[in-house]
Amino acid sequence: MPRLKQVSGPDQQTLERHGLAALTATDVVRSAGLDHFERLEIAKAGSLARQRTRLVAAHGERSDEVKRHDAIIAAHSALLAATRAEAQRARTPPLAVAADKAVIHGRVVDASRIGVAGVVVVAATERDQPVGRDDTDANGYFRIELPASPTRVVAPGSETVTLGRTPAAQPPPAGVRLSVMRGREEAYRGDETIALEARTAEYREIEIRTT
Numbered sequence: 001m002p003r004l005k006q007v008s009g010p011d012q013q014t015l016e017r018h019g020l021a022a023l024t025a026t027d028v029v030r031s032a033g034l035d036h037f038e039r040l041e042i043a044k045a046g047s048l049a050r051q052r053t054r055l056v057a058a059h060g061e062r063s064d065e066v067k068r069h070d071a072i073i074a075a076h077s078a079l080l081a082a083t084r085a086e087a088q089r090a091r092t093p094p095l096a097v098a099a100d101k102a103v104i105h106g107r108v109v110d111a112s113r114i115g116v117a118g119v120v121v122v123a124a125t126e127r128d129q130p131v132g133r134d135d136t137d138a139n140g141y142f143r144i145e146l147p148a149s150p151t152r153v154v155a156p157g158s159e160t161v162t163l164g165r166t167p168a169a170q171p172p173p174a175g176v177r178l179s180v181m182r183g184r185e186e187a188y189r190g191d192e193t194i195a196l197e198a199r200t201a202e203y204r205e206i207e208i209r210t211t
Contacts, residue, residue, distance in 0.1 A: 034087040041080045048073050081114050084139065095143075095201040102148035102196040104132075106204035108140045108180055108188075115140020116208060119187065123176040126193065131173060147172035148198040172196060180208055 052069050059065045097103050104123060108116045121142040123132040132144040175195045180188035187208040194202050 034083060038080070038083050038087050041076070041083055045073075045076060045080060048076060078112050078114055082112070097145075097199045097201050099198055100148060101145050102198060103143060103145050103201040104176070104178070104194055104204065105141070105143040105201060106206065108136050108142065108206045108208060110210045111207065113207075116210060119208070120181040121206070122179045122181060123194075124179065125173045125176060131176060146176065146196055148196045148200070178204065178206065180206060182208075 048069070052066065052073065055063070055066050055069055095103050095105065106121075108119055108121065110116055115136070115138070117136055117138045117140060119136050121134055121136065121144065122130050123144050123146060124130045132146045134142040134144050136142050173196060175193040177193055178188075178190045179186060188206055190206070194204070
């Protein structure tokens, strides 16, 4: 029985190398490169699906050839998911943060750098008092807005002015630590204390085990 020749399209490897190289370029070029790479990988996914149909017809659903091809498809699907998540991040405009707030945002990923959806990221004080939380979206992204330490400025011709809270307000925590909950299970607990400074946005990528 003749064996099917598997092809990935003209200059496929060259195009992929160009797409990957763009990931380290400037934001604008990186975003354009990611968009191009995503379209390329979607086209490749269609090609792999058609190749699988031909392999099943030639060798059967349970053949070794189909099993090997399914492994290729699984690896490609993971790459496509990661590319989509990175493209979304590159297209996200800079965060606007209020004068009395700080933002902690980022992404929860697995060992393959694929975003983990539907887990809860919790920000807590060093005494484990929760002060903010957010559920991750379909690509594993989260965003937690927290009260920040007030900013003190000297107004021309006047005394020092405190921005961000009234004198009677409860002072916000100086910093928080992040943890990740999957249902009632704690999937991650961070050791780093993230300072809450007014008008700042801190990005963190958190890797958890999914098995």
